[in-house]
Amino acid sequence: xxxxxxxxxxxxCSVCFADELFLDNFNDGDDLGWTRLGAAGFxxxxxxxxxxxxxxxxxxxxxNGDNSGVMSTSDYSVLCSILIEYGTEAGxxxxxxxxxxxxxxxxxxxxxxxxxxxxxKDSGVLFGLDEYPFTLEFGISYWIRLQVQGExxxxxxxxxxxxxxxxxxxxxxxxxxxxxxxxxxxFAGGYGKEKVxxxxxxxxxxxxxPLSGRLSPLTWGSIKTVGY
Ligand SMILES: [Ca+2]
Numbered sequence: 001x002x003x004x005x006x007x008x009x010x011x012x013c014s015v016c017f018a019d020e021l022f023l024d025n026f027n028d029g030d031d032l033g034w035t036r037l038g039a040a041g042f043x044x045x046x047x048x049x050x051x052x053x054x055x056x057x058x059x060x061x062x063x064n065g066d067n068s069g070v071m072s073t074s075d076y077s078v079l080c081s082i083l084i085e086y087g088t089e090a091g092x093x094x095x096x097x098x099x100x101x102x103x104x105x106x107x108x109x110x111x112x113x114x115x116x117x118x119x120x121k122d123s124g125v126l127f128g129l130d131e132y133p134f135t136l137e138f139g140i141s142y143w144i145r146l147q148v149q150g151e152x153x154x155x156x157x158x159x160x161x162x163x164x165x166x167x168x169x170x171x172x173x174x175x176x177x178x179x180x181x182x183x184x185x186x187f188a189g190g191y192g193k194e195k196v197x198x199x200x201x202x203x204x205x206x207x208x209x210p211l212s213g214r215l216s217p218l219t220w221g222s223i224k225t226v227g228y
Contacts, residue, residue, distance in 0.1 A: 021076060022066040022184075022207035035063040035183070051188040052199035053087070059189030063096055066207065071095075071181040073209070077147040078184045080205040081162075084110055084138055087190040087198025091115075094148045095182035099123045102178035105187070106146045106155045106171070110136040115144075117155045117171040119178065129153060129173035141201075146184075149210040151176045162204070 024033075027047045036042050040060020041052045051060045065071040074095065084090050093105035099122035107116045117130040134157055136142070143162055147154045155171040158164055184207055190198030 018077065018208040018211050020206065020208050021072070022064065022205070024064070024205045026203060031062065033064060033069065035069055037061045037063065038187075038189075040188070047203070049186070049202040049205075050199060051090075051186060051202070052085075053190055053197045055197075057190050057196075059187060059191075061093070061096075061185050061187035063183040063185040064205075065181070065183045070183050071207070074179055074181040075149045075210050076181075076184070077145060077149075077208050077210050078205070079143065079145045079162075079207070080186065081141050081143055081203045082108065082186075083141040083201040084108060084136065084188070085199040085201065086138055087188060087196060087200060089191065090188035090198075090200035091186075092144060092146050093120075093185045093187060094146050095178045095180060096185055097178075097180060097182040101180075101182070103182060104129075104146065104148055104153050104175075104178065106144055106157075108136055108142070108144070108157070110138060115155070115157050115171070117153060117173060119153075119175055129175060130155075130171035132157070132170040134170075147210050150179070 026044045026049045029044050031044055038060035039054055039058045041054050043050045078092050078094055089107050089109050091105055091107040093103050096103040102119050102121055105118050113135045115132050115134050119127040142157055142159050144157045151174050153173045153175050154169040156169050158166055186202045188200035190196045
């Protein structure tokens with residue numbers, strides 16, 4: 001038992017660490033470095049990032065990465081806060097390379113009280129990987145995390161403080177169709193038969209190496225103390 005304890009401590013310490021790769025809390029008042037796509041409005045207001053309709057329907061996404069807008073590694077974990085003011089969907093994505101390539105995304109769908117884990121091509125195809133029933137309210141802020149690690153794609157959502165992140169993954173899939181790093185991104189949109197305006201608000205975008213095991217207090221501290 002005496003010999004096991006140091007080994008156990010070493011293992012615990014190794015699994016509760018994640019390296020920060022990218023951080024933007026929009027407190028500098030702009031979205032410089034982000035690549036805007038879609039017919040949408042993109043504005044930083046009061047240190048938060050708004051992606052909203054210019055007319056109705058449509059969709060906007062904003063992409064970034066730790067190496068000139070592209071991720072330096074294909075294994076990473078994207079965290080941000082998200083609030084849907086109105087509209088039909090919003091979320092985060094990973095491994096985006098262009099409209100003809102697969103990427104992964106988490107979609108919040110308030111009207112059907114679900115969050116969805118999907119593989120998608122903007123040129124048209126969509127493949128559902130997993131889903132999780134979750135009642136979403138307009139005007140309420142949530143935390144979402146999308147993690148891509150090899151063929152493992154995982155996601156979760158929670159309300160409250162960032163420190164309240166559950167250990168449980170709400171959605172999981174094994175999928176081999178897009179293993180390139182690509183870019184991560186934020187998106188919002190308004191689809192459906194009815195023409196609706198839409199707007200979502202993002203903040204505290206933090207990309208780290210994949211989490212394994214318990215979460216690092218260092219991760220949460222960096223959101224609060226590092227000013228970008
Ligand atoms: Ca902020």
